[in-house]
Amino acid sequence: MPKAVLMDHDGAIDDLLSQLLVLTMPDVDLIGVTVTPADCYIEPALESTYKLLQLMGKEQIPLGRGDYYGINAFPSEWRARPEIINALPMLINLPKAPDPYTYLSAPDLIIDRLTNAPGNVTMLMTGPCSNLVLALEKAPELAAKLEEVVWMAGAFNVSGNVQTFQHDGSAEWNVLWDPISTKKLLELELPLTFIPLDVTNHVPVTKAFLSTLATQIDYNLSNLTGQFWALTIDTIPGYYYTYFMWDILATSYLAMPEQFKTEVVKAKVSTRPPNAGQTYLDDAGYSVKIATDVNVEYFYEYLLTQFKR
Incomplete structure (x- = not known):
């Protein structure tokens, strides 16, 4: 039986690539997608999200609109990337997406999807965690429905x-x-697995990978994902800022957990400057699982296979 997955992303290039990857997984049933206005402007990001569902024949999957804005904004240059995505040749002429303000709010969609799921659900988050937290504040009993x-x-x-x-x-x-x-x-204290920079630092977007992907250009998904990743080569705000396969690696964990090394640790997070947002190990912290390593060669080959469609 396919694994029920609810996805929350924040509209960036790697989030949208991750959404495509989920939709290639035969053992995953994507039951909903919510979008956080973090590394995106929400309207074009919802349009991108819907267009990718259309492309895969899955436009019936419900979308939720995040309307909570966080504490520390992403750079506006990064947030504008969905505008470019929507103009790519394979997406620009797809039927118009619904009015983004007709969607349920993201926390309400999460509540709906968890409530109506017949079994437990895996939550995949490739952006901030705000929507899930807001949902569980409104309906704390639904934490029991989260498998991971x-x-x-x-x-x-x-x-x-x-x-x-x-x-x-x-x-x-x-x-x-x-x-x-x-x-x-x-x-x-949910069954929480972090895919942190500790492991994503092992999987940069390299020109060698993009070159190999380009040999599969006759496959629509290889063509499209190659265009997505090409937009990351000049990552703003500086040329020195390497683009890694952050969200894609986290998404691949759904399909190949055995290819990751993980450990259970106790952790906390700082909420104040100058290290606001720092996650750190602390024996007095909360128990979480973190990924520390991955079979890099297997991962890249997995991507090439999944996008050869």
Whole structure:
């Protein structure tokens, strides 16, 4: 029986790639998608999300609109990327997406999907955790319906990827956007698996990978994902900022958990500058699972196979 998965993403290129990857998984039943206005502007991001569902013949999957804005905003240049995605040749002429303000709010859709799921649900989060926390604050009894929460977030034994004012660089962006909700999430003590920078740092978007992917250009998904990833080569705000397969790696965990090394640790999160959003190990913290390593070669081959459709 396919695994029921509810996905919450924040509209960036790697989030949209992750949504496509989920839709290629035969053992996954995607029961809903919610979008957080973090690394995106919400209207074009919902349009991108809907267009990708259309492309895969899955437009019946319900969408939820995040209307909570976090504490520390992502750079506006990053947030504008869905506008470019929507203009790509394979997407620009697809039928118009619904009015984004007709969607349920993201927390309400999460509540609806968990309530009506016949069994337990895996939650995949590739953006901040705010929508899930807001949903469980309204309906705390639904925490029991969560089989596992897989979250691309955090940096435990490595440096963060935040380069901004009044910050020491120790945090990862999905946590920094709303460290208060991250603290609340840890306090809920859910079956939470972090896919942090500790492991995503092993899987950069390399030109060698893109070159191999381009040899599959006759396959629609290889063609489209190659265009998505090509947009990451000049990642703003600086050429020195390497684009990694953050969300894609977290998503692949659904299909190949045995290819990851994980460990159970006790962790906390800082909510104040100069290290707001830093996730750190602490014996007095909350029990979570973190991924520390992955079979890199297997992962890249898995992507090439999944997008050869």
